[in-house]
Every structure is written in structure tokens, then in C-alpha cells.
Amino acid sequence: MGFKQLGSTGEEIPAIGLGTWEIGGRETPDYSRDKENIKILQAAIEMGYTHIDTAEYYGGGHTEELIGEAIKTFDRSKLFITSKVWPTHLSKEELPKALKGSLKRLGTDYIDLYLIHWPVPDMDLKETLTTMAELSKAGYIRYIGVSNFDVALLKKSLLISPVPIVCNQVLYNLEDREPENELLPFCQENGITLTAYTPLKKGSLSKHTEKVLKKIAKKHNATIYQIMLSWLISKDNVIAIPRSTNIQHLKENLEAADIILEPDDLQLLD
Structure with a gap:
């Protein structure tokens, strides 16, 4: 399992985390598979997914509730939980309420990494970031x-x-x-971690990309999705958060961190 430094903090976090979008619903809660989803989340943690990414928006908050239930039997200090605040909650009045809601649903006293989920034109960025900093200094957010x-x-x-x-x-x-045009170089120059979401493109790849991936996957006795993840995390400051509810796929995704792509592999992919 590979680890990378989070920003310039000195803290090492897993290069491959667990995305949770659509676990427990999309925009609204889906309670139909709760027991199964909790078991899947627990199995994922047991196999090594100690970085879990979520958001208050996911499942209308229900995804956080499922994670909260799943992590009860684990040592919280060994988990790294990321959550995100929705654009309607970015004011100094609403942000603390949103954070309090996430903490309650997750059943934890703090969130390791708290993100602004999406920027919006009318947000007061200074107010939002100042409020987040205050909540961080109060111990509710680590980063x-x-x-x-x-x-x-x-x-x-x-x-x-x-x-x-x-x-x-x-x-x-x-x-x-x-991101390769400007954003990734900027993050690398300024010690900022770039987290890649939808790192597997939900399986909808062009025929040319699939052909290249299959060639490299065969060479490494891997799946094309493992190669996609390995390629991403081979880049400085990049980590990935693939989502899956399939135990075998979860295992394969995690094992992608152990694949070392060779220079000619990277050249083909780049």
C-alpha cells in the first residue's frame, strides 16, 4: 500500500482512498442496501482503505451516516476521513452548522480534511476560508x-x-x-495534493485508450483499471479515490498502488 504526503503537512496518507459517491443514494437517501453497504465499507477498511472520501451532499447526508456506522468498530485515529461542504452552506452562519451535521452523521469529533465541494460565483471566499480556519483551530477540522x-x-x-x-x-x-495544463504543475510547485476523482472514468473509455491499457496490463499481469490508477499515482502530489462496492474490484484497486510502471509504459500512457 503506497502512501503520499498530504500537501506540505508532513502527514502521510494512502495514495489510493475510497470514494463513496452513490453509496447510500445520490442526491437523496437510499436505505434499501444499508446493511450490505455497511458490510462493504467495513470490508474495505479491513483490507486497507483507511482514507475514506465523502460529502454532506452524498445521499442527502446518508452516505456519511453509513460511514459513521461502519467505522464504529475501528480505531478512529487510524482512519483519515475527508468530507465536503455544499455551496449553499459556505457562509459564516451556515458552515459551522453543516460541519456539525457531518460530524454527527459520521459519529466523530473531527474531520481530517474538509473541502469546499464546489465554488460558486456569489460566494465570499474570504468569509468561507476564515470560518473553516476558525473551525480548524477549534479542533473540529485537521486540514x-x-x-x-x-x-x-x-x-x-x-x-x-x-x-x-x-x-x-x-x-x-x-x-x-x-488538470495537466496548469493545475497539476501549480499544485506540484506549491506543495498541494491533487486528489483525482472519477479516476477510472466509470469504465467508459475510447477503443484506442483500451488498446493501450490492455497491452500494458498484460505486461504487468494486471487489469486495465489497475494500470489507470497506477499511472495517476505515479505523478507527484497525485492521489486517487476510486469507488466500488464490489469486493474483488476494491481489492484490485488497492493493489494498484504496488504496480511500478516502467518509463516506456508511462510514455505510452502520457
């Missing part, structure tokens, strides 16, 4: 970060925030390469 921020907004955030911005979570995979 703060952002999600879906472009370089201009990330630069602005770094200048405004009273505490370090350690992470930016964005869409990034073998075919969605926009």
Missing part, C-alpha cells in the same frame, strides 16, 4: 482544502486563507487530462 477549483481561484484561496490549503480535488483520469 482544509477545496474541490473543483481552477488555478486562478486556487491562487486566490492561498492568498486569503489563514491556514494552509493542502488539497484540491478534481476530475482527473487517463482521458480527462485538463
Whole structure:
């Protein structure tokens, strides 16, 4: 299992975490598979997924509730939990309430990494980041970060925030390469972790990409999805949060951290 430094904090976190979107619902709660989902989350933690990514928006809060139930039997200090605050809760009045709700649903006293889920045009960035910093200093959040921020907004955030911005979570995979233009180099230069969400592109790959992946996967006795993950985390400052509720796929995703791609593999993929 590979680990990487979170931002410039000195703290090592797993290079491959567990995404939880659609576990327990999408925009609204889905209670139909609760027992099964809790068992899957617990099995994932047992096999080594100690970084769990979620958000208050997922399942209308129910995803956090499922995670809270699943982690009860584990040592909280050995888990790294990321959650995200929704754009409607970014004011100094609403943000503490949103955080309190997430903490209650997760059944924990603190969140390791708390992110602004999406930027919106009318948000008061200074107010939001100042409030997050205050909550961090009060011990409710260990680190703060952002999600879906472009370089201009990330630069602005770094200048405004009273505490370090350690992470930016964005869409990034073998075919969605926009972050490589400006964002990833900026994060690498400034000691910010880039978390790749949808790292497997939900399986919808072009025929050309699949052909290249199959060639490299065969060479490493791996799946094409393991190669996709290995390629992502081979890059400085990049970690990934694939989602799966299939035990075998969860295991394979985690094992991708042990695959060492060779220079010619990386050249083909890049």
C-alpha cells in the first residue's frame, strides 16, 4: 500500500482512498442496501482503505451516516476521513452548522480534511476560508482544502486563507487530462495534493485508450483499471479515490498502488 504526503503537512496518507459517491443514494437517501453497504465499507477498511472520501451532499447526508456506522468498530485515529461542504452552506452562519451535521452523521469529533465541494460565483471566499480556519483551530477540522477549483481561484484561496490549503480535488483520469495544463504543475510547485476523482472514468473509455491499457496490463499481469490508477499515482502530489462496492474490484484497486510502471509504459500512457 503506497502512501503520499498530504500537501506540505508532513502527514502521510494512502495514495489510493475510497470514494463513496452513490453509496447510500445520490442526491437523496437510499436505505434499501444499508446493511450490505455497511458490510462493504467495513470490508474495505479491513483490507486497507483507511482514507475514506465523502460529502454532506452524498445521499442527502446518508452516505456519511453509513460511514459513521461502519467505522464504529475501528480505531478512529487510524482512519483519515475527508468530507465536503455544499455551496449553499459556505457562509459564516451556515458552515459551522453543516460541519456539525457531518460530524454527527459520521459519529466523530473531527474531520481530517474538509473541502469546499464546489465554488460558486456569489460566494465570499474570504468569509468561507476564515470560518473553516476558525473551525480548524477549534479542533473540529485537521486540514482544509477545496474541490473543483481552477488555478486562478486556487491562487486566490492561498492568498486569503489563514491556514494552509493542502488539497484540491478534481476530475482527473487517463482521458480527462485538463488538470495537466496548469493545475497539476501549480499544485506540484506549491506543495498541494491533487486528489483525482472519477479516476477510472466509470469504465467508459475510447477503443484506442483500451488498446493501450490492455497491452500494458498484460505486461504487468494486471487489469486495465489497475494500470489507470497506477499511472495517476505515479505523478507527484497525485492521489486517487476510486469507488466500488464490489469486493474483488476494491481489492484490485488497492493493489494498484504496488504496480511500478516502467518509463516506456508511462510514455505510452502520457
